[in-house]
Amino acid sequence: MPVPSTTSNMESLEKSLCDFSGSTPLDQRFRSLFTIKGLAATSDEHMQRAISIISAAFSDDSALLKHELAYVLGQLEDSRALPTLKGVLEDLQQDAMVRHEAAEAMGAISDPTVLPVLEQYRNDGDVSVRETCELAISKITFDNSSEGQALKASKAQAKVAEEQSGLGGVESAFKPIDPAPAMTPAASKEAAKSQADSMSYDATQVPLFREALLNTNLSLFERYRAMFALRNVAHGGGEGAVQAVLALAQGLKDGSALFRHEICFVFGELCHPASIPSMIQVLNDANEHEMVRHEAAEALGGIVEEGEEEQEAKSGDFKLVMDTLKRWAEDMEAPRVVRESCVVALDELAYNNDPTQFHRVEAPTAVAA
Ligand SMILES: [Fe+2]
Ligand SMILES: [Fe+2]
Known part of the structure; x- marks a missing residue:
């Protein structure tokens, strides 16, 4: 059977994702969305097409689908998605969950030109939207700080090392962009012995990260950073993973x-x-x-x-x-x-x-x- 071209793939995916009649099951439309996301990475033309298809799908009435659309636009990390995301954040008729996701996606793209609009909606009527704008502002500011730039460089180095060693290269290529960068183990130690040390997570760091996670005197951004650090500890598996998961569960009372x-x-x-x-x-x-x-x-x-x-x-x-x-x-x-x-x-x-x-x-x- 001939393999369909990516272009015709995009057309059928668009039909599925943008079927507002209710006749295409939601789970199938979700799968179409993820496939579009995958194809977007294959060429600039596909990226543009993906952004326009996903933007059109906001005409749907499912908040669940729309918040996913916003999320995917953020994960594409392409500034051309910003007008759509900005429009969604500004549209007070949209569900708060969708607007929250749009603000978070703007943070994921991390383009400082969106800071004024995020500042504006930092006073939104919905608390989740307000908090997300605060997080996105902190993330964009952090990404553009010297600490953020250094972290980006060390992540890039770690990725190259992973690829060269044949470990995790493919996996790290698909890592999602977190709404706040994980606190580094170096932040919890006096000083990391080496670059590699500064990025390696283990069970001994759980108490420190848990303390930051649960400390309501810290900003939401810092607490999110601790959350993703615990996630990284848990990725290591073993007893450390159980401890990190249980520490995270304590945060469910926040x-x-x-x-x-x-x-x-x-x-x-x-x-x-x-x-x-x-x-x-x-x-x-x-x-x-x-x-x-x-x-x-x-x-x-x-x-x-x-x-x-x-x-x-x-x-x-x-x-x-x-x-x-x-x-x-x-x-x-x-x-x-x-x-x-x-x-x-x-x-x-x-x-x-x-x-x-x-x-x-x-x-x-x-x-x-
Ligand atoms: Fe969600
Ligand atoms: Fe969310």
Whole structure:
């Protein structure tokens, strides 16, 4: 069978993503969006096309889909997406979750020309939008500071070293842009012995990062930096991962819904079994903010992705995850964004656990926070 050209691919993907009739299932449209994101990286022409298709899809009425569109635009890291994102942030008729994501995406692109508009919406009526603008301003300011530039250079060095050693090169190429750069281990040590030391995370750093995570006297930006540092510790696996996940779970009691939703997002990135009880608790809590419950549902959608042996060992957890997601997917009393998130998460679980599928849906790291 002839392989379709990328151009015709883009056309069919556009049809799927921009089908506002409701006849294309939401989970299929999500997959089209991720495929468009992948194709955007292949050429400048595709990048432009991707930005225009994704921008057009904002005519949809699903807040869940639209917040994902904004997220993907940010992850493309292309300033040509800024007019769309700015328009979404300025549109008070848009759901706050979508406007929040637009502001975060502007931070991801990190172009200082957007600072005035972010400053303006730092006084928005919605607290999550306000906090996101504050974070995005801090991120852009940091990225353009000497510390930010040095961090960027050391990350680039680490990436080259990874690629040369044959380890993690592909993985790091698809790493999402965090809304705040992870606090470096060097910040928690007197002095790093070497460049490599300054970027290596381990279990001994958990208490320091946890303290910063939970310290409400620090700015949201610094606390986010601690959150992503704990995420990096957890990426190392082992007992350090369990400790880092449990430290992160403590942050779910924070007063900021934005902060709590980001912790759920990090759990979605990690897919660590130790996060399952807290994610189920969040999803089941009808009094929790819908943005946080949405993120918990998506985290649960990515939780089972290991080999068969581990899946069997965790089949009890898996069933509980499935049952909880099904319950809220079918509960018509639940907020729409929670229901839809559960539908998408169930699709992801089914797809990732289907042995006939060669390609997994892009990992939950690709999903918007
Ligand atoms: Fe978000
Ligand atoms: Fe999200």
